Amino acid sequence: MRFGLSQIDITPPFRMPMYGYGGREDSFDAVNDPVTFTALVLEEGGRRALIGAADLCEYPLDGSALELLEHLGGVVGCPRDNVLINTSHTHGGPAVPGRSLYNRSLRGSSGFRRYGDWLREQITAAAREAAGSLSEGTLWYGEGKTDVPLNRRPERDGRVVNAPNPDGPFDDRLQVLALRDAAGELAAVGIRVSCHPVSTGAQHLITSDYPGAWRAEFSRAFGPKVTPFFLQGAGADARPRHVAEGDHWKVIKHAELAAIGQALMAQTLAVLTRGKLVEVRDLVLAGKINPIQAPCEKLYTTREALEDLLKSASGYTKLYAEECLRLLAAGEAVPDHAGLLVQTLWLNRELPIIGLDCEALIGLGRFVEAAVAPKKAMLLGYTNGCLCYVPDSAELKRGGYEASSYVFEPWSGPLLPGVEHLMAAAVVKEPPA
Numbered sequence: 555m556r557f558g559l560s561q562i563d564i565t566p567p568f569r570m571p572m573y574g575y576g577g578r579e580d581s582f583d584a585v586n587d588p589v590t591f592t593a594l595v596l597e598e599g600g601r602r603a604l605i606g607a608a609d610l611c612e613y614p615l616d617g618s619a620l621e622l623l624e625h626l627g628g629v630v631g632c633p634r635d636n637v638l639i640n641t642s643h644t645h646g647g648p649a650v651p652g653r654s655l656y657n658r659s660l661r662g663s664s665g666f667r668r669y670g671d672w673l674r675e676q677i678t679a680a681a682r683e684a685a686g687s688l689s690e691g692t693l694w695y696g697e698g699k700t701d702v703p704l705n706r707r708p709e710r711d712g713r714v715v716n717a718p719n720p721d722g723p724f725d726d727r728l729q730v731l732a733l734r735d736a737a738g739e740l741a742a743v744g745i746r747v748s749c750h751p752v753s754t755g756a757q758h759l760i761t762s763d764y765p766g767a768w769r770a771e772f773s774r775a776f777g778p779k780v781t782p783f784f785l786q787g788a789g790a791d792a793r794p795r796h797v798a799e800g801d802h803w804k805v806i807k808h809a810e811l812a813a814i815g816q817a818l819m820a821q822t823l824a825v826l827t828r829g830k831l832v833e834v835r836d837l838v839l840a841g842k843i844n845p846i847q848a849p850c851e852k853l854y855t856t857r858e859a860l861e862d863l864l865k866s867a868s869g870y871t872k873l874y875a876e877e878c879l880r881l882l883a884a885g886e887a888v889p890d891h892a893g894l895l896v897q898t899l900w901l902n903r904e905l906p907i908i909g910l911d912c913e914a915l916i917g918l919g920r921f922v923e924a925a926v927a928p929k930k931a932m933l934l935g936y937t938n939g940c941l942c943y944v945p946d947s948a949e950l951k952r953g954g955y956e957a958s959s960y961v962f963e964p965w966s967g968p969l970l971p972g973v974e975h976l977m978a979a980a981v982v983k984e985p986p987a
Contacts, residue, residue, distance in 0.1 A: 557691050558595040559781050560683035563588045564676050566648045573611040574645025575756040586759040586808040587766045592783035593684035598837035602632035606639035607783040609762035612940035614651045614670045619939040630685045635841035638899050638909050641936045642786050644751040646761035654962040690736040693834040698825035700728040703749035704795035714954030718798035723916050730825045740780045748787030753797050755805030767815025786936050788919025841899040844980040848892045851967030874961045890966040896977050900985035909937030917946035921974040925981040947971035
């Protein structure tokens with residue numbers, strides 16, 4: 555097995571809007587810590603794959619995702635479906651181009667379009683450098699525990715709200731990928747955690763949030779020769795418990811991120827130093843991207859229904875009603891489905907990475923991951939873009955903010971129950987023989 559690595563700074567070199575909060579529409583003031591992109595190229599038996607990890611809220615979702623994967627596959631020398639790019643979902647990152655009403659409402663849109671073009675250049679350069687630096691080594695997998703995530707969907711007065719929920723489910727697994735060089739020395743460590751990076755709220759400093767704090771702690775411990783990278787799992791309904799304060803969330807200062815980084819670093823060391831790593835041998839590097847069409851409720855499909863909504867609407871709901879009316883006036887229908895992508899990248903015959911281009915809640919993540927049981931898998935949200943929140947049927951029924959993504963796209967209504975079954979069916983259950 556051979557691997558190549560490259561990690562580059564993707565902090566915007568010019569003023570532009572930030573991403574992650576509807577009320578924060580102006581440009582960032584300064585940079586607290588850099589946002590990065592890490593390219594990892596794996597090769598065995600003439601087959602290659604590229605895994606990318608970025609400190610972004612999401613990759614550009616402007617219709618270019620599959621074309622970008624195709625482009626990067628050409629750079630690396632692998633099929634499009636063997637390219638998987640994941641974001642940490644930091645809410646302290648720069649804005650990227652997108653087609654949702656949220657994107658369209660951002661001020662300074664020319665700035666994030668400019669950043670989108672520059673970002674593509676940087677990602678391409680990193681992929682090319684990683685592919686050009688292949689050397690012999692080994693790949694390892696391990697799993698431990700983390701107490702960083704805390705559920706954020708309690709019920710209060712019959713409504714699901716965004717607040718600390720100590721009794722709610724969360725994914726406490728810390729999954730680790732490690733690369734060792736031919737001499738057996740660590741060259742890179744990636745961790746997969748399922749938790750929103752929103753610790754510093756809507757402040758105006760560029761930051762990779764707690765993943766960056768973990769990376770800083772890791773680099774202090776291991777030095778510059780070992781590359782740390784972060785992968786985001788099904789963390790759409792979790793926040794760091796460090797920012798829970800009674801029955802509400804607090805916003806911490808950027809200097810306080812170090813405490814989360816230190817906790818996560820201790821948990822990473824527990825995996826690395828306690829004999830929990832197993833070598834991933836006989837790589838097959840077989841990827842497949844399957845599209846699905848997830849149906850939506852048909853709440854708003856007529857002019858009458860939308861005009862009624864518009865009378866009482868404000869904010870994004872008003873933008874939603876206006877956009878749907880515009881579609882109808884142009885002779886188009888309001889879309890009644892969401893087009894999502896499910897990627898399966900088998901590393902070897904026992905370990906796949908499953909990537910979803912959405913904000914996956916824990917229940918949905920568990921269901922989709924179980925499609926390959928009893929084999930272990932690394933399930934990632936925010937992969938190759940991020941279209942919307944996707945809860946499983948039970949969480950859709952409960953409602954709450956995460957069930958209302960249709961307002962931003964816009965679709966005819968919320969996703970219908972059963973989307974987890976569609977996604978699980980799209981997972982490739984076995985690598986090709």
